[in-house]
Amino acid sequence: MNRKINKDHIEALYEARFLNMYDLQYAEGKHYFVATRRGKENLTAKKSDAEFREMLPDAVTIAVVLHLSGNETRLLMSYEYRYPVGQFLLSPVAGLLDPDDRENDDPLVSAAIREIREETGLTVKESDKVYVLNPCAFSSPGMTDESNAFLCAEITLDNLDDLNQNGAEGSELFNGFELLDRKQAQEIFRTGRDKHGNFYSLAAWMVLSIFLSQF
DSSP states (O other): OOOOOOTTOEEEEEEOSSOEEEEEEEETTEEEEEEESSOGGGOGGGOOHHHHHHOOOSEEEEEEEEEETTTEEEEEEEEEEETTTTEEEEEOEEEEOOHHHHHSSSHHHHHHHHHHHHHHOOOOOTTSEEEEEEEEEESOTTTBOOEEEEEEEEEEOSOSTTOOOTTOOTTOOEEEEEEEOHHHHHHHHHHTOOTTSOOOOHHHHHHHHHHHHHO
């Protein structure tokens, strides 16, 4: 059965700055509830096929790879408090696209460079490389249309003097960095747990896999 959302039958159940809830009536008397970051007029479910294929994601997630002196390569991750699970989780650099990013010629790279600066204190130089690996992936499309682009940033550093977490905004709360070598990343990827024995997000798993497959 080829079901299409009835675009005239979408009811707002809850609307806030960063999270909304809608009731999608996809057939007579049939309802599906969706959590989303998007407003009613910008829901992914309402987009045409052409609009769907050209849409920008809600956020970017970045595999930040540091090329250090002495030919050392490290994956930079942090511990960020995630309120829904009540824990500091091993996390990649990530964040929502801002309006200014969306106006940029390359909105995904623009957002990635900004998030790296805000969450790590590092400024991406012209000689560094930031590139898109996946332009839009859905995190859990059975519940939400939330989407992320995955990027990689290769940054060459002489030292770690500028590394800091002073750019946290709003509810963001960080608790230190991890600079993982290949062996450490392999162990975390293999076990599904960080060095404290805690689980982590699918986005972190993806960033670990990017590092292990490309570096």
